[in-house]
Structures are given as structure tokens and as C-alpha cells.
Amino acid sequence: MLGCSSADLEHVRSIVTRAGTSFAKGMKILPAERRYGMYAVYAFCREVDDIADGDVQVPDRDLALKEWHERLDRLFEGTTQDALDRVLVATITRFSLRKADFAAVIDGMAMDAAGPIVAPDEAMLDLYCDRVASAVGRLSVRVFGDSSAEADRVAYHLGRALQLTNILRDLQEDADRGRLYLPRELLQRYNVPLDPQEALYALGLDPLARILAVRAADHFREARRAMQKCDSVAMRPARMMAASYRPVLTAMLRRGWRHPETPVKVSKAARVLRSLLAYYR
CATH class of the missing domain: 1.10.600.10 (Farnesyl Diphosphate Synthase)
Incomplete structure (x- = not known):
């Protein structure tokens, strides 16, 4: 082998x-x-x-x-x-x-x-997402069996979707490590402190986070569109990963970010079902 x-x-x-x-x-x-x-x-x-x-x-x-x-x-x-x-x-x-x-x-x-990365500007945040997530995706889609330009588009969008979802989910954990991955421009627009711990309790955190959540949702949608132009079998792992993560983003939007330390609850059964459906599409 x-x-x-x-x-x-x-x-x-x-x-x-x-x-x-x-x-x-x-x-x-x-x-x-x-x-x-x-x-x-x-x-x-x-x-x-x-x-x-x-x-x-x-x-x-x-x-x-x-x-x-x-x-x-x-x-x-x-x-x-x-x-x-x-x-x-x-x-x-x-x-x-x-x-x-x-x-x-x-x-x-x-x-x-x-x-610790604290309040990067938009360009740096996007570069970070590309390096730690989309680059892994570009390696992965080739191993999955598709090296087309559309497969690279899947990696571009799905990597960013997953990383933004992680950032929005892990605000408390990152703050405990002295990190704040939210972009400086949005922090300043919504009067959210640049200090990782203080940012968690700012009134502007919720509307700021919702903007990033919409961006993540847009990336999920664009990744799905690109997948439809790729080899269907090769895209199975990518579809299943998107199907597993998308409910986390939906649950966070439902919970909001007034209390970001509150765990996000996603039905395990629902995630499994979505993954199975993604496998057979």
C-alpha cells in the first residue's frame, strides 16, 4: 500500500x-x-x-x-x-x-x-484561515481523488467556513490562551475591546459575531456549489465534514454571543443523519 x-x-x-x-x-x-x-x-x-x-x-x-x-x-x-x-x-x-x-x-x-494572535486585521485573518485550514483542504482534496480547479475552490471556501466556525465557537477557550481571532476592523466598528477577556462581555460582540457567522455560511454555500462540479465520490469526505459542521454554526446563531461561554448544543443524532445524507448525495 x-x-x-x-x-x-x-x-x-x-x-x-x-x-x-x-x-x-x-x-x-x-x-x-x-x-x-x-x-x-x-x-x-x-x-x-x-x-x-x-x-x-x-x-x-x-x-x-x-x-x-x-x-x-x-x-x-x-x-x-x-x-x-x-x-x-x-x-x-x-x-x-x-x-x-x-x-x-x-x-x-x-x-x-x-x-498569541490578538485582533488581526481582515487580511491577516483571511491569510491565517487559508494557511491553517484551506491549505489542508488543498492537500486533502487531492488525496480524496480530485485535483481540479473546482476542488481547490472547495478547499478555499470549506476551509474558511470551518475555521470561522471554530473561531466563533472557541471564543472563551481562545481568550483563556490570550488569543482573539476576531478582526480588528469589526472590533473597532462595534466598540468591542481588543483585550481577549474583555471582548467576551462587550455588548457589540453579538452583532460582530453574527457578521462572521454570515460569512461562514456564505463559504459553506460556495463550497457546496463547487462540490457539485467535482467528482462526486471524491467529495464525500468534504460533504460529510460540511454536513457535520454546518449545524454547529446554526446552533451558535440560535444561541447568540451574549454569553459565549455557554456550550453550543447540537443533536448528535441530527449530525450523524446529515453526514449519512451527505455521503449518499
Whole structure:
């Protein structure tokens, strides 16, 4: 499979399962070769994200991420040093993945590693969303089986939809880490303080958040339109991801942001049903 040994494939799979997310379960819908390709992409993202978040202890996070750029250069030259390298090279070769997309993910993690992001301007927020979400999407759609321009459009819009949804959902968690991903222009327009904790209790937070929620909904809609022009089977994982996340955005709009610390409640049964319907469309 992918021309890799069973031991190398198991190593990459173990990185995914140790992360404790639902990603591994979700990727079971893919054929084995594509599934392990996605495991390799996820393992790469997991490693650079752990550096950025400080979950892996390194003397210098910025230097560690720069070293990943150098490692990426070697991978695209076919030089490998360990199991992850070998499966990544096989995945890159098999699915014609682009170095620029991997590099964008690393640069997105470097933005977080440089210090808490607080009130970025609109351009920086969009760049951040592209690097940490849409770039992952551009890698993923190729592994899923579609490398068309429309598949890249899916990645562009769905990545932004998912990341904006995460930002709106995680305001309290991000504030506890000293982060505030809401754009400076909107914060100033609605008189919301630029301090992450103070922003949570500002009267203007709710109308501000609703603007971003509408943007996220627009991206979900544009992603769906692009999916309709893509290979239907290849887009199954993307459709299912959108179907799983869209109810979260709807639930937040229903709850509002007067009390952003209140958990968002989404029916698990409804999310499962939407995902199943998305699979068969």
C-alpha cells in the first residue's frame, strides 16, 4: 500500500489514533490507499501543530518550524529519515501533492507560535484561515481523488467556513490562551475591546459575531456549489465534514454571543443523519 512497509503505515496510523480525535473514524470511508494518505497528511499537521501550541517541548518553536521547511525540501527531493517521511513521500508522489500547500500549513502554525494572535486585521485573518485550514483542504482534496480547479475552490471556501466556525465557537477557550481571532476592523466598528477577556462581555460582540457567522455560511454555500462540479465520490469526505459542521454554526446563531461561554448544543443524532445524507448525495 503506497509502496510502504506495514510498520511505516502503522506508525503513521498510530500518530492519528493517539491524537484522540474523530478524524481516524471519519477517514474509514476512504479506500485504504487514500485513507493512509490522509493519515500521513494529518500526522504532518499534528506534528507542526504540536510545535506551535507548545505540546511538544522544543528549545525554540520558530526554529523547529523552520526546520520543518527544510525537511519539506528534502521530502520533495525524495530524501527520507523516518517512517513518517517515507509515508509522506509516497503520499506526495502518489497524489501529486504540492509543496506550497505543506509550506502554507507550516507558516500558519508559525503565526500562532510567534505569540498569541490578538485582533488581526481582515487580511491577516483571511491569510491565517487559508494557511491553517484551506491549505489542508488543498492537500486533502487531492488525496480524496480530485485535483481540479473546482476542488481547490472547495478547499478555499470549506476551509474558511470551518475555521470561522471554530473561531466563533472557541471564543472563551481562545481568550483563556490570550488569543482573539476576531478582526480588528469589526472590533473597532462595534466598540468591542481588543483585550481577549474583555471582548467576551462587550455588548457589540453579538452583532460582530453574527457578521462572521454570515460569512461562514456564505463559504459553506460556495463550497457546496463547487462540490457539485467535482467528482462526486471524491467529495464525500468534504460533504460529510460540511454536513457535520454546518449545524454547529446554526446552533451558535440560535444561541447568540451574549454569553459565549455557554456550550453550543447540537443533536448528535441530527449530525450523524446529515453526514449519512451527505455521503449518499
